[in-house]
Amino acid sequence: MKSRKYLPKAETIKNKKYRRKGSVLIFIVVISAVGATVLLGLVTFVASQDKNSRRESAKEQSFGVAEEGIYWYRWYLAHMIEGKTAREVDEFWTSGNPIGVTIPYEVEVRDPSGGALGKYKLEITPPPTGSSIIIAKSTGWTYKQPNVKRVIQVRFRKPAWCEYVVLGNSDIRFGAGTEVYGMIHSNGGVQFDGVAHHLVTALPEEYWSNDNDVKGWHDGVWTNNPPESERFLAGRQFPVAEKSFNSVIANLNLAKDYSQPGEGGLYLGQDKVDQEYCDWVRVGNRRVWTCWTENKKVRGYHIVFNPVSGEGNDTMSISMVVDYGSNSYKIEEETPAVIYNIPENGLIFVENNTWVEGQIDNEHLTVVAADLTEAEGEPEPPGHDKDIYINNDILYTNKDGRDILGLLAQDNVTVGLYSDDNLEIDAAVLARRGRVGRDYYNDHEPAYYKRDTITIFGAIVTNGRYGFSWLDIAGNWVSGYETRNIVFDNNLLYYPPPFFPTGDKYQIDLWEEL
Known part of the structure; x- marks a missing residue:
């Protein structure tokens, strides 16, 4: 007796084909969603890193600008009062209109190519009577990110005997x-x-x-x-x-x-x-x-x-x-x-x-x-x-x-x-x-x-x-x-x-x- 082979009906084969296509579609959708999420996260991460990098760069530049103010003020002290007598130094602080004491002193800083980079602001606390201690506060910022500021405070003094x-x-x-x-x-x-x-x-x-x-x-x-x-x-x-x-x-x-x-x-x-x-x-x-x-x-x-x-x-x-x-x-x-x-x-x-x-x-x-x-x-x-x-x-x-x-x-x-x-x-x-x-x-x-x-x-x-x-x-x-x-x-x-x-x-x- 010959065995018989039963072939699936055409409708069954067609349904299975559709189911396979649906599975592939779902897979593609899932993969696409995951990929989009990863890509979005990557883009967000890169953007965040870029933003942080630019902010850190701005902070470093602001710090450098503030430092420039401190170094300039040290030069100013050397030229204005170093080597002077005690009386001459006293007259400078009391009647010489020293920079940064009564009102803040702002100066524009330029980059190596000569372009305007930002500003520093100097605020000076003069020495008390009979003392040589000066407090200088320098605030620096750039024009690109003026809200990113760095503040440095230093104490200057003459070594006492x-x-x-x-x-x-x-x-x-x-x-x-x-x-x-x-x-x-x-x-x-x-x-x-x-x-x-x-x-x-x-x-x-x-x-x-x-x-x-x-x-x-x-x-x-x-x-x-x-x-x-x-x-x-x-x-x-x-x-x-x-x-x-x-x-x-x-x-x-x-x-x-x-x-x-x-x-x-x-x-x-x-x-x-x-x-x-x-x-x-x-x-x-x-x-x-x-x-x-x-x-x-x-x-x-x-x-x-x-x-x-x-x-x-x-x-x-x-x-x-x-x-x-x-x-x-x-x-x-x-x-x-x-x-x-x-x-x-x-x-x-x-x-x-x-x-x-x-x-x-x-x-x-x-x-x-x-x-x-x-x-x-x-x-x-x-x-x-x-x-x-x-x-x-x-x-x-x-x-x-x-x-x-x-x-x-x-x-x-x-x-x-x-x-x-x-x-x-x-x-x-x-x-x-x-x-x-x-x-x-x-x-x-x-x-x-x-x-x-x-x-x-x-x-x-x-x-x-x-x-x-x-x-x-x-x-x-x-x-x-x-x-x-x-x-x-x-x-x-x-x-x-x-x-x-x-x-x-x-x-x-x-x-x-x-």
């Missing part, structure tokens, strides 16, 4: 009991036998020492207490550039100007005072209690910061000194104290000797002791130099930059015979013509000629040889403070005392994008 923990103008010797934190520089040679935690530099390549125990030629910086690696923990360097002390007179003159009434400072310059005295006086055969007045010469002023508990931290007690020990620097007689407010601009100018002690709280101050009485051919006549004397602690309440004190003496900054056994001086001290230190005292005052520890938290600037301790020819300690700790106050880098001497070139010490 108090950026060294010790800055000297002659040969300096640091004994074995001295530990110093901060940079040291001298225009003379440096013998360092203690421990220096930071760089020690000197002007000369070599120098002649007249000290009997080490007399002879030595390197600009050296030690008589080897090994060097234990003395100079951050190294030594010589020869280096000189720091001129001659420019300080300009700061003294400017300081005197700003201490006058109406300028926000305090000027103390009275040279005579009526002092009342009472005593038993013999009249005939009897004694009579008698009072009289004498017109006494004022030998100086005694300033005590924050003298009375509860009066607040913005006052000081000031009395006139009419008699003091010429060798001990102890006040023997003074007028009753008068309470003063701390001056608004932080400047106290005393045209006489000055005794300073006490504690400050949230204050930036400078005390100047100088006699600038004019004499023919001599702006500072010999014999008119004035000193600052320290016998008791001078303290900061806060050592985080809120308290800054400068003590600027025309001649010496001297620690007296009857100084505290453990003395702390929180200040940047400067002796323009003389030295910072303590005189030699022998055992005629057995309880005082030798002292325990002195700590300086701040900086020392001294024209003559600094020193708070004395040794004999054999190297034995014979007078002064046995232990000397000198610690640099890092806040002086950014907040030097008002009217403290600075260098003549501006540098950028802070750069940030706002």
